[in-house]
Amino acid sequence: MLTEKSDGILEEREGLNLAKVQCEQIFNAVSDLIIIVDNNLTIMNVNRAMAERCGMTPKELEGRKCFEVMHGTESPPESCPHTKLLLSGECQNAEFTVEKLHGVFDVRMSPVFNSEGQLITCIHIARDITEKKRQEGLLAIQQKQLEEINSNLETRINDAVTELRKKDDILIQQSRLTAMGEMISAIAHQWRQPLNNIGLIVQSLQLAFKANDLTVQELNEDVADTMNILRQISETIDDFSNFFSYEEESSPFVVNDLVSRALSFVESALKKRGIRVELDVQDDITATGYPNEYVQALLNIILNARDVLLNNRTSPLITIRIFEENGRAIVTVRDNGGGISEANLPKIFDPYFTTKNQSTGAGIGLYMAKMVFEKKMHGSLTARNVDGGAEFRIEM
Numbered sequence: 036m037l038t039e040k041s042d043g044i045l046e047e048r049e050g051l052n053l054a055k056v057q058c059e060q061i062f063n064a065v066s067d068l069i070i071i072v073d074n075n076l077t078i079m080n081v082n083r084a085m086a087e088r089c090g091m092t093p094k095e096l097e098g099r100k101c102f103e104v105m106h107g108t109e110s111p112p113e114s115c116p117h118t119k120l121l122l123s124g125e126c127q128n129a130e131f132t133v134e135k136l137h138g139v140f141d142v143r144m145s146p147v148f149n150s151e152g153q154l155i156t157c158i159h160i161a162r163d164i165t166e167k168k169r170q171e172g173l174l175a176i177q178q179k180q181l182e183e184i185n186s187n188l189e190t191r192i193n194d195a196v197t198e199l200r201k202k203d204d205i206l207i208q209q210s211r212l213t214a215m216g217e218m219i220s221a222i223a224h225q226w227r228q229p230l231n232n233i234g235l236i237v238q239s240l241q242l243a244f245k246a247n248d249l250t251v252q253e254l255n256e257d258v259a260d261t262m263n264i265l266r267q268i269s270e271t272i273d274d275f276s277n278f279f280s281y282e283e284e285s286s287p288f289v290v291n292d293l294v295s296r297a298l299s300f301v302e303s304a305l306k307k308r309g310i311r312v313e314l315d316v317q318d319d320i321t322a323t324g325y326p327n328e329y330v331q332a333l334l335n336i337i338l339n340a341r342d343v344l345l346n347n348r349t350s351p352l353i354t355i356r357i358f359e360e361n362g363r364a365i366v367t368v369r370d371n372g373g374g375i376s377e378a379n380l381p382k383i384f385d386p387y388f389t390t391k392n393q394s395t396g397a398g399i400g401l402y403m404a405k406m407v408f409e410k411k412m413h414g415s416l417t418a419r420n421v422d423g424g425a426e427f428r429i430e431m
């Protein structure tokens with residue numbers, strides 16, 4: 036009976052010893068740094084990782100004050116949550132930069148109570164988060180740099196867009212000047228005949244007066260004729276100046292009228308150079324947009340055809356068609372000037388692309404026309420080669 040009892044005690048002891056050894060093995064195998072301290076922060080035990088990190092043996096650390104070993108101070112640092120733990124009896128967490136251990140640590144402090152519920156020791160487990168912190172720091176710097184690049188990029192893009200707008204404005208202005216030049220020669224042409232007529236009337240008046248042959252009725256008729264001619268001249272000026280007035284809002288218009296208007300500006304110049312214009316039109320095709328800009332853009336297309344036809348001596352011809360297709364107002368301007376080379380075709384709408392010499396072409400006519408039809412009026416302008424020449428197609 037007695038032997039059985041002592042056998043049991045022996046077994047129990049062996050079991051306890053085994054558990055203690057296993058506990059110690061685990062304690063020393065953990066890579067986190069562990070210190071067990073009493074209520075006065077005196078070190079009672081440390082695991083292998085902690086001893087190695089301090090460059091001392093566990094025995095050398097035992098009995099020393101935790102704050103002295105960790106922080107090299109004579110009292111715990113203000114941020115040490117141990118005091119809080121003593122008061123509350125609850126687990127505490129804190130992040131510490133421990134200069135003596137060259138790192139940043141996430142420290143968890145857990146209280147240990149005896150069977151009477153009294154707090155007797157405290158286990159500090161410190162996890163090295165130096166690398167994690169360094170990465171977080173790097174990430175924050177990169178984030179900041181990225182934000183700076185982003186905001187710079189936005190300003191740079193805004194600057195570039197403003198710059199481009201300015202350039203576009205200048206281009207449109209230049210292209211208007213080209214149209215204006217055409218118009219001035221058209222005005223000169225349209226005025227030549229009426230001015231001749233006025234000259235003839237004045238001369239005949241003078242002759243009749245000299246010959247004492249001038250009746251009041253004749254005088255009145257001549258004055259009325261002259262006034263009529265002057266009114267026509269004045270209307271021509273109105274037409275041209277309206278053409279350059281700024282249109283604030285888009286409005287509906289009859290496409291046929293705009294084509295006639297564009298042709299009226301260049302008709303005489305084309306005729307003089309033997310260029311025929313053929314019209315193939317459906318009546319009263321309508322669209323909505325900015326009529327003056329439409330005419331200016333169309334004029335650029337017609338003038339390009341004229342330019343290419345100046346070198347084409349055999350029956351130069353411009354054919355303009357106006358028709359409706361799928362509810363869209365279509366105008367095509369076709370010439371028989373030989374067309375555009377396949378290499379140049381994709382570039383003709385680029386600003387400053389020209390095959391003409393510097394004095395005759397700036398390479399902005401088609402760029403401006405494309406902007407007007409597509410950006411401003413949400414239509415389209417395309418070009419293709421057809422039999423013997425080029426064809427431009429405006430869709431609105």
Ligand SMILES: Nc1ncnc2c1ncn2[C@@H]1O[C@H](COP(=O)(O)OP(=O)(O)OP(=O)(O)O)[C@@H](O)[C@H]1O
Pocket residue numbers: 213335339340343370372374375379383384388389390391395396397398399400401402425
């Ligand atoms: N009808 C056409 N036939 C053949 N090539 C053309 C025709 N229209 C335009 N092109 C080509 O497209 C280029 C660009 O035309 P665009 O009107 O933009 O500029 P440009 O006529 O050269 O100069 P600008 O119009 O500024 O005075 C022309 O230089 C020419 O090579």
Ligand SMILES: [Mg+2]
Pocket residue numbers: 335338339396399400401
């Ligand atoms: Mg041009």
